[in-house]
Amino acid sequence: MCTNVNIYSVIKHNQAASRPFLSRFDRQRFSGFTTMGFLLSKSMDQNLTKQQEFMLHNARIQMERQILMQNEMRERQMAMQIAWSREFIKYFGSFFSLAAFSLTAGAIKRKKPALFAPVIPLSFIMVYQLDMAYGTLVHRMRDEAETIMVSEGDRLSMPHGMPTFESIEKARRAKSHLPPLSEK
Secondary structure (H helix, E strand, O other): OOOOOOHHHHHHHHHHOOOOOOOHHHHHHHHHHHHHHHHHHHHHHHHHHHHHHHHHHHHHHHHHHHHHHHHHHHHHHHHHHHHHHHHHHHHHHHHHHHHHHHHHHHHHHHOOHHHHOOHHHHHHHHHHHHHHHHOOHHHHHHHHHHHHHHHOHHHHOOOOOOOOHHHHHHHHHHHOOOOOHHHO
């Protein structure tokens, strides 16, 4: 008797004899496969669940890192802007002091108050830059921005709404000779 039995010959034999699909002997012989398949399936389901949880955890960490990075970049840009204002004050302050002194002296010496007129707009620029570099202008701007976001949110909407993946992909396909990502 041949010990190497083909499953198709067993099925064909059982169908021909109009018996149940597999005989009791055959069911016992192949029951290990179904039990083993069930155990493998259960294990694979558990692994899939763990993998999905791991992917969700990694996505959350990646998003937190991205938010922190964007905030750090924003802080660096603000620091550069404040540093620029402070550096600008050194040069503009020197120019303003010299211009204010010269124009005031000229207005007094020649008895023409019109010579003093350019000092007025230059003083506004100087005060603005001082407020930006050392004052509370940044805090007042942030407070005003928060007020606008709360009470005038409709002014902040982008033309054509927020970009979506589909709109970006459509624009990419229009400018590129590459196939769409969904076809890969």
